[in-house]
Amino acid sequence: MSYVKIEGVSKYFGSTKVLNNISLSIEEGEFITLLGPSGCGKSTLLRAIAGLNDLSSGDIYVGDKKITHLPSKDREVGMVFQSYALFPNLNVFQNIAFGLKMEKMDKEQYTVKVEEMVELIDLKGKENMYPGQLSGGQQQRVALARALIKKPKILLLDEPLSALDAQIRRTLRNEIRLIQRKLNMTTIFVTHDQEEALTISDRIFVMNHGDIEQEGGPRSIYTSPETEFVARFIGNYNVLKKSELETTGARLVSENELFAIRPEAISIFPLAKEGHNMDETINIICEAEVVMSTVLGNVMRFDMDVKGIGITVDALNESKIHWIKNGMTVQIAIPIEECKGLRIPS
Amino acid sequence: MSHDTTKKTKGLFWHQAVIALLLIYLFLPVMATLLLSLAKEWQSELVPHHYTLQWYVEIFTDVRFISAMGRSVLVSAITVIISLMIMVPAIFVIAVYLPKWEKLLQIAVLLPFAFPPVVTAIGLIKIYSSGPIAISGTIWILVGAYFILILPFSYQSIRNSLRTIHAKDLMEAAEILGAGKITAFVQVILPNILPGILISSLLSFSLIFGEFVYANLLVGGSFETIQIYLFNKMRTGGQTASAVVITYFILIFIISGFIIKLGRWKPKEYVASTIAKGGE
Numbered sequence: 001m002s003y004v005k006i007e008g009v010s011k012y013f014g015s016t017k018v019l020n021n022i023s024l025s026i027e028e029g030e031f032i033t034l035l036g037p038s039g040c041g042k043s044t045l046l047r048a049i050a051g052l053n054d055l056s057s058g059d060i061y062v063g064d065k066k067i068t069h070l071p072s073k074d075r076e077v078g079m080v081f082q083s084y085a086l087f088p089n090l091n092v093f094q095n096i097a098f099g100l101k102m103e104k105m106d107k108e109q110y111t112v113k114v115e116e117m118v119e120l121i122d123l124k125g126k127e128n129m130y131p132g133q134l135s136g137g138q139q140q141r142v143a144l145a146r147a148l149i150k151k152p153k154i155l156l157l158d159e160p161l162s163a164l165d166a167q168i169r170r171t172l173r174n175e176i177r178l179i180q181r182k183l184n185m186t187t188i189f190v191t192h193d194q195e196e197a198l199t200i201s202d203r204i205f206v207m208n209h210g211d212i213e214q215e216g217g218p219r220s221i222y223t224s225p226e227t228e229f230v231a232r233f234i235g236n237y238n239v240l241k242k243s244e245l246e247t248t249g250a251r252l253v254s255e256n257e258l259f260a261i262r263p264e265a266i267s268i269f270p271l272a273k274e275g276h277n278m279d280e281t282i283n284i285i286c287e288a289e290v291v292m293s294t295v296l297g298n299v300m301r302f303d304m305d306v307k308g309i310g311i312t313v314d315a316l317n318e319s320k321i322h323w324i325k326n327g328m329t330v331q332i333a334i335p336i337e338e339c340k341g342l343r344i345p346s
Numbered sequence: 347m348s349h350d351t352t353k354k355t356k357g358l359f360w361h362q363a364v365i366a367l368l369l370i371y372l373f374l375p376v377m378a379t380l381l382l383s384l385a386k387e388w389q390s391e392l393v394p395h396h397y398t399l400q401w402y403v404e405i406f407t408d409v410r411f412i413s414a415m416g417r418s419v420l421v422s423a424i425t426v427i428i429s430l431m432i433m434v435p436a437i438f439v440i441a442v443y444l445p446k447w448e449k450l451l452q453i454a455v456l457l458p459f460a461f462p463p464v465v466t467a468i469g470l471i472k473i474y475s476s477g478p479i480a481i482s483g484t485i486w487i488l489v490g491a492y493f494i495l496i497l498p499f500s501y502q503s504i505r506n507s508l509r510t511i512h513a514k515d516l517m518e519a520a521e522i523l524g525a526g527k528i529t530a531f532v533q534v535i536l537p538n539i540l541p542g543i544l545i546s547s548l549l550s551f552s553l554i555f556g557e558f559v560y561a562n563l564l565v566g567g568s569f570e571t572i573q574i575y576l577f578n579k580m581r582t583g584g585q586t587a588s589a590v591v592i593t594y595f596i597l598i599f600i601i602s603g604f605i606i607k608l609g610r611w612k613p614k615e616y617v618a619s620t621i622a623k624g625g626e
Contacts (some may be wrong), residue, residue, distance in 0.1 A: 052518050072521040079522045085515035089537040102524035150523065 003028035003186055004049075004154060009058030011044055011210075020210040022058070026154075026203075030185040031177065035197040036207035045207075046156050049188065051075050062153050062265045073102075078147030082159040084139045086131040092118070093127040093140050100148040115170065117145040120179060137168040143177065148183065155180070157189040161196065172181065173200055194234050206230050214346060222264070227345050231260035236301075236312055238263060244309050250284040253327060256341030262313040265338040268302070268324060269331045271294045284334040290326050300324075304332065376595065383588035401589035407607040411590070414575035421485055421571065422554040425492040426547045429500050437504045438535065442514045450588065458494050466491070467563035483568045490611070495504045496550035503549075507542030541608050548605045552598050 002025035011019040019041045026032050034042035047053040049060055051072035059068045067075050086095050096117050100110040112274040118124055121141040131139050140160055147155060157176070161169045177200050180187050191197055197204050198218040205215045206229075214226045226233035227237050245259055271287070288304040288311065300321060302313045313332060315321050324330060381400055385394030405411045440447050458466075470491060475482040481490075513535055520530035558573040566574065572594065580587040 050522055052522075072518070073524045073526065075522075077522060079519070081515050081519060083512050083515050085512065085519040087516060087520070087534050087538075088511060089534070098520070098525075099523035102529070129382075146519075146523065 002026060003030075003063065004188075005059075005061040006045075006049075007059045007061070009045065009048065009060065010056045011041070011048065012055065012056045018210050019048075019055075022210070022212060024205060024212065024215070026186060026188070028186055030202050030225055031180055031187045031200065032203045032205065033189045033191060033197040033201040034205050034207055035191055035194060035232075035233075037192055040207040041210040042207050042275060043158060044194075046158055046188060046190045049075075049154065050079050050156050051079050076150070076153045077156055077159065078152035078154070079156040080140065080147050080148060080160045082162050084131070084136075084143045084163075086139055086143055088131050089131050091128050092123060092134070095131070095142055096145045096149055098146060099104055113149055117149050120148075120173065121145045121175075133340070135168075136164050137172055139216075140172060141175070144179070146180070148185070154187065155185045155187045157187065160189075160334065161191070162193075168305045176200070198234075200218065206233065208233075208345075211345070225260050226343050227344050228258055228260070229341055229345070231340075231342060236263050236314070237261065238311050239342070240309065240311075244283075247309065248284055248286045248306050248334070250334075250336070250339070254341050258342040259339045260342055261311075261334060261339055262333065263301070263312045264299070266311070266313045267333045268315060268321070269333065270323070271329060271331055282336055284336060284339075285331060286334075287329055288332045290324060290328045290330060293326060304330075306332070349514065352486070375389050378589045379591050382585055383592045385585065388585075401585045403454055404586055405589050405593070407558055410570070411575060414570050414572045417485075417569060418555050418572040421488050421492065421569075422551045424485075425489045425496065425554055426550050428489065429493055429496055429550065430543065430547060433500050434504055434539075437501060438508060438531070441505060441508050450503070455497050458497060463495075463559040464563065467560055470564060483565055485565070485569055487564050488561060488569065491564060492554045492557065495557070495560070496553060496560075499547045499553065503542050503546035504539065507539035509517070510542075511538045513539075544608050545605050548601050548608075555598070556594075 004026040006024050009019055009022045010017065022041075022045065034045060036042045044053055048055050051067070051070060055068065059066055059161050062076070087098065090098065093114055096114045097110050100113060113125075118127055119143060123138060123141060123145075126134065127140070134142065136225070140163075143160070143280060160163065160176070161173060164172065173196060179185075189197075189200060198221070201218055203215060203217055204221045206221065208211045208229045214221060214230045216224075221230070222234055225234055225237065231237035240259050240261065242254075242257050242259065286306050288306045290302055290308075291305050292303040294301045295317065296304075296314075298317055299314050300317045302315070302324065304311045304313055311332070315324075381394060382388055384397045384399070386396035386398045386400075388394040437451070437624055440451055470487060471482050474480060474487050481487045516534050516538070517527070517530050520534045521527065525533065556573065557571075558577065561569075561571045561574055564578065565571075570578075572590070576587060576590045576594070
């Protein structure tokens with residue numbers, strides 16, 4: 001029995017369809033991510049769960065309760081916004097206590113709970129400070145504490161890290177995950193950053209044009225994209241048509257028309273060298289010209305030209321690949337099992 | 347090198363000269379008015395020889411002056427309060443819940459600029475001197491006209507305050523945390539837009555306080571405001587009028603001081619904890 005159930009949810013803004021008959025279910029304590037580019041409907045879906053948008057059709061259940069038509073304040077959800085949305089006139093303590101005050105809880109009772117929360121988010125000693133005096137990361141932690149203190153049934157995170165610096169984003173991402181595990185909090189996270197989605201989630205729903213294109217664990221989403229959109233959005237996949245792949249010399253037995261190949265799955269060899277790892281029964285072997293090489297840090301990215309077809313190859317940036325120079329002709333080996341056939345979405 | 351420095355000094359000189367000229371241009375009339383209001387008499391001399399406070403004594407003992415002040419304060423206060431009570435909720439609702447109507451409100455708010463006060467006043471007199479709402483010549487026609495007059499100012503500042511605090515996000519956050527719409531507005535929105543509202547109120551207040559055309563045409567002698575009193579005084583004696591002007595200036599100074607102070611307003615513990623943070 002799943003904990004959160006979304007059944008056939010659609011949403012129109014005027015005549016534009018933003019959510020197209022979406023159904024998904026989430027287990028209790030699961031951390032799921034809605035991933036997609038802006039305008040894909042991920043935020044609309046999240047806001048619909050929070051009761052901030054109404055739906056054109058479909059239903060949302062949390063536990064066994066149907067919450068489709070409940071007002072936000074009765075839904076028992078917690079939400080963290082990209083803009084933090086802390087109350088500027090209240091200090092850290094008062095911000096975190098706000099939800100409990102709304103329940104008419106006594107000051108003595110909520111003080112204990114607020115202190116616990118302040119401890120959890122590691123902001124002890126800053127209770128009397130105002131949001132304007134805190135850094136972005138600290139503000140977002142206060143927002144998290146404010147959302148969690150009411151022990152919501154689901155925690156909704158609407159791009160909570162997007163406004164932060166790369167460094168703080170990574171630390172806070174880990175902290176959110178730790179707190180979520182500790183409290184076993186069912187969480188829905190919305191982001192357009194595929195790295196964020198891959199590192200933080202139990203399951204990812206990749207969305208595009210109001211549809212869920214693919215769902216799965218981070219590893220399966222990354223290694224086995226099912227559509228061209230997912231392949232391009234989640235990594236730097238080479239997406240090749242069947243005809244293009246055949247010009248490289250591949251003999252494929254597959255009815256798919258489109259294939260995705262991970263750039264790091266392809267290996268590069270000097271022209272003359274024969275032998276190891278280049279078994280033609282499991283590899284497509286072809287000559288390629290190095291058009292451009294780019295240093296990405298721990299990875300080198302080579303843009304190759306194979307008979308007029310552009311192919312990207314990633315290799316670990318170690319000294320044994322330093323012989324590869326621009327303009328050089330090399331051999332590349334594409335493992336046939338890494339050519340993932342893509343489905344054309346209807 | 348030295349050439350460069352001279353060039354810089356020269357540039358600075360022009361800078362300061364322009365500013366000085368501007369200040370003289372702005373303050374000379376005020377200084378002259380101040381001197382005139384303090385002079386025993388000022389005929390052909392460059393500056394008066396004998397000074398006195400008698401003109402101030404005269405106006406402050408004049409019942410007409412005191413009641414004209416009172417009327418101006420009254421009409422300004424009533425207008426500002428009515429304007430706040432109507433405009434704050436209206437702008438809030440439109441900004442947060444009906445953003446597509448905002449364009450219309452913007453146009454409506456700017457319309458008063460399109461009509462010169464003299465034209466509007468004549469129209470208003472025609473409509474309101476007879477018929478179901480015969481309020482011409484009373485304070486109420488003035489309140490109505492001033493309400494429209496200050497609309498652009500109150501709209502801008504209330505709207506800006508709402509925008510800076512991301513009112514929509516705050517409302518949503520508060521509602522998810524269990525607050526009803528009214529509770530959320532009172533506890534979360536209102537305290538944060540209060541400084542902005544107060545500033546706009548004070549601006550509107552001083553705007554109405556200095557208004558003459560509507561006051562003169564719509565109510566004239568039957569409701570003598572401070573500006574009408576001043577106008578009448580100018581015909582009788584320059585020195586009393588100067589004393590009125592200076593008194594008026596001082597009042598506006600005080601109001602402006604408040605505006606600047608409020609513009610920097612922060613919650614009361616804010617300052618204390620900033621100091622504490624610096625001390626760490």
